Amino acid sequence: MNQCMDVFLQKFGLTRYDVSKRTGISQQTLSSANKKDPGSYSVKILSALSDATGISPGEVLDQLLRIQKEEERFVVRNWDELKIAVDAMKERFLVEGEFTEVMKDVKSGQLSDTARLGTELGTGGGVGIIEALYYFMHRQLSGGNKEEEKLKDRLTSLYHIILLDEHTVELKLKSLSY
Template identity: 30%
Template sequence: MKLDTELIEELLNSSVSSYKISIATGISRQMIGKLRNGQADFHKGSLENAVLLHTFALEQKEAGSLKTKGEAVMKEVETKEELLYQLKKKADEIFITGELAAEIYELQKGQLSDTERMGVELGSGGMQMLIEYVFIRLFEMNEQLGKEEKKMRRTITQLYYIKKISTDTVLLRLKQLDY
């Protein structure tokens, strides 16, 4: 059996939910999320997982369910105004190009991974949310940013994964798509 790696990539970039892939393949949703966000690479994973993903991708393609999200939900933006508009609409994926991409990528450095966030929330008994809110407000007071820009940064860090595609391109992916 030959594995079509492009078909597996098509599945991971499709609108098929991580939950559905996980149920069908037995691969955890967390691993599917990591594969989708580039934190893990199926080329370097187990052959068994690659076969499971390939088999499911073939089934989805034959059923006509394997539709990529690229054309339907990914929005390309270059300015802050366009970005704000897409954030208000809660676009599934936002492709940021130009100088704005570097600025948005800097936000990733302050973003906790899902595992880190869960550990903090469990360890703090729920107080983490209040502490985070106060910390963010104090941090924002020191920055000379407008109200809209502060809201934009908060929305991005709370709702989106930030993935650097190239030096002048960043992809924002809505976190809930991976669950």
């Protein structure tokens, strides 16, 4: 599931919350639609996206279908976008630019895949707890913004962090690997 709506809105610097505020359509309705194939979006959803972005409903649908076809991913460049991605439990998303340093820091608190496999076998699946404790101790020593640190904790428990290159990181839900 690509969650095309979020990718589409990101191109306009908008969120589903922004669309809800501008159009009066509920966030719950937008969230529900975001989980579906954009080809099945109702006229109400397409009209709301059109009103929020200033392009025609037909162009909205065309762009949504293009995003789906090309499997474009949500891109995170700051804490607000990261919160959106994690709260929505996006299956996969990218982190680009300077914000990749934050992901590298989080990754340094995660076990490697080989170490994880060995520990999973040895602990009967309890490695997530060990990893979370390690990251919690690392965080306590470094200090930091509490909200950002909680978000990092969620990343550690929910996502594999894959370094694609120096300026791009992919995050993939761990549950997809099982």
